[in-house]
Amino acid sequence: MKLVSWNVNGIRSCLGKTLPDFISSHQPDLLCLQETKARPEQVELPLEFAGYHAHWNAAVKPGYSGVAVFSRREPIRVTQGMGLDEHDREGRVLTLEFDDFQLVNVYTPNAQNELRRLPYRMEWDIAFRGYLKSLEAQGKPVIFCGDLNVAHQEIDLARPKANRFSAGFSDEERAGFSALLEAGFTDTFRHFHPDRTEAYSWWSFRGGARGRNVGWRIDYFGVSEALKPRLKNAAILPEITGSDHCPVTLELG
Template sequence: MTNTDTFNHSSETVKILTYNLNGIRSALSKGLVEWLSQNSFDILCFQEVKATHDVVDLLPFEELGYQYHWHAAEKKGYSGVATFSKLPPDQVVLGCGMSIYDCEGRILRTDFGDLTLLNCYFPSGTTGEIRQTVKMQFLDDFFDYVQELRQTRPNVIVVGDYNIAHTAIDIHDPVRNKTSSGFLPEERAWLTKWFDSGFIDSYRYKNPDKIEYSWWSYRAGARANNKGWRIDYISVSEPYKDHIVAAGHLPDAVHSDHGPVWLEVAR
């Protein structure tokens, strides 16, 4: 694989899935592997795996042709991201070099040729003011980290649970949630800055007016009534925009309180 050939394999396109599992062992018990065996993806980016790799039976993934890279949190049963790929990455980097976030297992980088893929789990601010402050600091630090990375790696895809709904179309009740973490004005403004800085919201790029969500509360039948939030994204840097073929959600996959989001890119 060379730096001029992003994906050196036979298919004309590559399918990337991002999925907050809210515990990989829980998702496996709900049929995740069976679902994956019927839905072909080249790269799987999981967030909130809540486990270290050694306590999970990963043989079923290997039998489907995936190799994996894992960045667990130091705290047991918390956070963590993992990337499974049928394509061998050229480089794998655990974390972003900032210990405050790396100890929570929030960012996993894999390079495929001239493409850099960041699998990310942004902090949630729903537990109170302290974590909301951490979230806002993460947003600023992450923005700077990615802008610096783009100086040498211009083709970047950033997938994961951003824990922010961007606009009113991305949340079932924007009025009553205007003071809720995940839809605060300063969080939404950050996402606007993010997309203005040279990233494409791939789902919205291909589906400008469609209303779909990627997370539903477990309370009050929210999922059954589709009262959700779109907080999981696949951002594609501007230089790579022309590679976007299709993007969407798979809300019928029920292994978590989140649903999977996917992107198909041309090689």
């Protein structure tokens, strides 16, 4: 089973670029998109999406945030949000339940310039961690994926010293991701590539950052401990353009 997660920074924009060809060439079983910036009725899906079940969670605010999952298997149940009013207006979480696991697609809030949204971000991290554990308590292991908006370790960004107090690399956000792993989840890319450097999934549009590979690894697949025996591979695909992020992948046996 091949799973793909990609922050497309606008699905309508990415559909006009590389997304259809990417689906044709990679044929994912599950495609999880973040920052879709559209409601489903605003999007005309091309033929490459034939055979997929489409599920969406759009933000209340038009053109903002949003996530979607396209699945070849029909899920047992689909849930929008975490069931928490204070966190569910921005269209950031979508959960699909299958026979053998629960899949959570997430677009984590950014702490923003000067960390002005950091207090809310910390509340979010606690709520999201609790939500994942509540899903596990229902009896099935969990896969979460998406743009987590944090580079966990210094090797996860090109310039850690310069960004020590920047959004996405604050001590608080990094500790929040550590707490998520300590709660029983595995960062699948680091499971296979514990020491790999210069492996990034997001680059600023400024200053030719992508061409120089001055990037950040902020897109993840995480899994419950019970799924570790099924892990076959995890990868980042920086050669795929069309967004300021690139896709990340997970293969399960």
